[in-house]
Amino acid sequence: MSRQPALHRKMRPTRAFVILGDHGLRAVDKRLEALLHRDEIEDVHQLRVAIRHLRAVTWAFGPVLGAHVKARWKRTLHDMAGAAGPVRDWDVFIAETLAPALEMQPNDPVLTTLVQTAQARRVADHAEMMEKLAHYRQSPLPILYRDLIHIASETSDERLKGFAPRRIRKARRHVRDLARIARDGQTDHVHKLRIGNKRLRYAIEALSDVLPGRYRKRLRKKLVARQSALGDLIDESVARRLMAECLGCADALHDALPSDPQNVLRQ
Incomplete structure (x- = not known):
């Protein structure tokens, strides 16, 4: 932007x-x-x-x-x-999951079929x-x-002097609440935490001119790192879901994340 x-x-x-x-x-x-x-x-x-x-x-x-x-x-x-x-989900799945696998085994008929199915969808x-x-x-x-x-x-x-920090404090409290809930490892809860984390980060960036340095620098840096880690977790979950859809076994999935989110949530 x-x-x-x-x-x-x-x-x-x-x-x-x-x-x-x-x-x-x-x-x-x-x-x-x-x-x-x-x-x-x-x-x-x-x-x-x-x-x-x-x-x-x-x-x-x-x-x-x-x-x-x-x-x-x-x-x-x-x-x-x-x-x-x-x-966007298909783009990430094809580029980061299927393409590397197909590059390693270019003649694999199963992988080729998976790529074709994903591209068609x-x-x-x-x-x-x-x-x-x-x-x-x-x-x-x-x-x-x-x-x-x-x-x-x-x-x-x-004026923004008082309004902006107050809104950021509220968003920060909300993210902390979401982080506590997401410790159960449920995909939906971790996804909501990721959304809340992004909202807080982008709100800080939008209001950066009128916020104290502790928000613009330290907190934002922490949010960027957590957003990346949460993104990896959710992308892994989405990849499993799309793979299951391509294979016709989506009903076999459960709601828990394939990886343990605890290290991310402690950040």
């Missing part, structure tokens, strides 16, 4: 959201434009990253958004991320993704832009 606009501590939260929201929507729109003209793995990934950043901004400024506006942004961004999710999911994203670009996204016009006219006495 391009460098985000600068914030300052005396800025009103509504003004900051308009600035960051516009920046985020333009980043999403740029990725959508690229996807409409080509099928590149990195474009799907960057679209999801742009959406994650914008979802974190929406959460961070939730208290100053109207209930209907907040619900609309949350729903639209959730649906867009969900539309691109299956394609990716093609089907990609077509569905493009249909959904084209719809989102025509309808919900323009409405989000219009929301920013209305929000820009709203005023409040609060």
